[in-house]
Amino acid sequence: MLSTARVSAGLALAALVASCSALDPKVGDVAVQCSDEDSDPQRAVDFATQIRPLMNGAPGGPRPCADCHYGSRPTHEGLDQTGLDLETLGSMRRGSRSGPVAVAGSPCKSLVMQKLRGTAPSGVRMPKGGPFWSDEQVRLMSDWIAEGAKGDDKL
Ligand code: HEC
Incomplete structure (x- = not known):
C-alpha cells in the first residue's frame, strides 16, 4: 500500500515537472527554438x-x-x-x-x-x-x- 502510494506520488510529480518544462519557455523551448x-x-x-x-x-x-x-x-x-x-x-x-x-x-x-x-x-x-x-x-x-x-x- 505504502509503496503504491509512493509510486503514484512520484508519477504525479514527474508529470508535473514534465508539464512545467513544456510550458515554461525558459526551461523547455529555448533549446528547441x-x-x-x-x-x-x-x-x-x-x-x-x-x-x-x-x-x-x-x-x-x-x-x-x-x-x-x-x-x-x-x-x-x-x-x-x-x-x-x-x-x-x-x-x-x-x-x-x-x-x-x-x-x-x-x-x-x-x-x-x-x-x-x-x-x-x-x-x-x-x-x-x-x-x-x-x-x-x-x-x-x-x-x-x-x-x-x-x-x-x-x-
Ligand atoms: C518601449 C521601449 C523599448 C523598446 C521599443 C525596446 N526596448 Fe529594449 N529594453 C527596454 C527596457 C525598459 C529594458 C530593460 C527592461 C527589460 O529587460 O525588460 C530593455 C532591455 C533590452 C535588452 C536587455 C539588456 C540587458 O542587459 O538586460 C536588450 C538586448 C534589448 N532591450 C534590445 C532591444 C531591441 C533589439 C529592441 C528593438 C527590436 C528594443 N530593445 C526595443 C525598452 C525598450
Whole structure:
C-alpha cells in the first residue's frame, strides 16, 4: 500500500515537472527554438540594409528599437535602464551594463536574440510593448550573428 502510494506520488510529480518544462519557455523551448546554424548559408545578411531599418522603424513595421535605445533620441528608457545603446553597431557591440548582447557566431548565447524571442531569463520581450519582429525578421538577426555579426562600427 505504502509503496503504491509512493509510486503514484512520484508519477504525479514527474508529470508535473514534465508539464512545467513544456510550458515554461525558459526551461523547455529555448533549446528547441534556438539554433546557432545559419538558416541560409548561401546568402549573407547585410546589417545596414536588412537589420538597421528594422531597428530605426518604418510605418506598419515592428516597434522601433530607436524609441528606447538610441542615445540621440529625447527619451530612451531601454538605454537608461540597461546602458544598451543600439544607435550604432559600435555602441551595440559595447553591449549593456550586463555585458555583450550579440555574441558573434552564437545567436543562442546572444541576449538580443533571447530578448527578441521573449526567452530571456529576465525582463520583457523586445521591442517592449510590440509589435514584435516576425519569425523571418528574427531569423535575419540570428543569421547575421551566426555569420559573425559583421559590419562597420559606424553602421
Ligand atoms: C518601449 C521601449 C523599448 C523598446 C521599443 C525596446 N526596448 Fe529594449 N529594453 C527596454 C527596457 C525598459 C529594458 C530593460 C527592461 C527589460 O529587460 O525588460 C530593455 C532591455 C533590452 C535588452 C536587455 C539588456 C540587458 O542587459 O538586460 C536588450 C538586448 C534589448 N532591450 C534590445 C532591444 C531591441 C533589439 C529592441 C528593438 C527590436 C528594443 N530593445 C526595443 C525598452 C525598450
